[in-house]
Amino acid sequence: MENIANENIFIDEAENLAINAVIKKGIIDYNSPFFGSNPSQPFTIYIKDIKSDVIAGLTGFYKGKYTRVDLLWIHEDFRHQGLGRKLILKLEEFSKIKGCLYIQLDTFDFQARPFYEKLGFKCIGTISKWVEDRDCHFMRKTLS
Structure with missing residues (x-):
């Protein structure tokens, strides 16, 4: 083990892609004996309007038997028109093709539980008063 008596601790108040890549590789290498060496695969599913502007979409990744949704967004002018449902149904179809058995996501109490x-989706856990005193719900759906 290397001596770290003279370590320097840094804070970047912006995303540092090079450092993030080092950290990500380190945790992937550490986790690989437990989860296998296949990295998670990112994806984006989105909807464009007739002008080719993105009006809705979701991002996430899949690995092994699960899919994780990181973000789901619908432009304010297009909400309550079924686009969110269409995105989730497309996500389910995509996840099944990739061999996933369930989808996981989280949502705050003011968002979309x-x-x-x-x-x-079923709520499998909640962190009460997490960010700005808002509850965060962790949800999962088992695919059939």
Whole structure:
């Protein structure tokens, strides 16, 4: 083990892609005996309007038997028109093709928990008063 008596600790108040890559590789290498060496695969599913502007989309990754949604967004002018449902249904189709058995995501109390529940997601845990005193719900759907 290397002596770190003279370590320097840094804070970057912006995303540092080079350092993030080192950290990501380190945790992937550490985790590989437990989860295998296949890295997670990122994806983006999105909808464009007739002018080719992105009006809705979701981002995430899949690995092994699960899919993780990081972000889901719908432009304010296009909400309540079924686009979120269409994105989730496309995600389910994509996840099944990739061999995934379930989808996981999280949502704050002011966001979309009832929306996800209508689509078959179950709340599997909650962190109360997390960010800005808002509850964060962790949700999962088992694919059939």
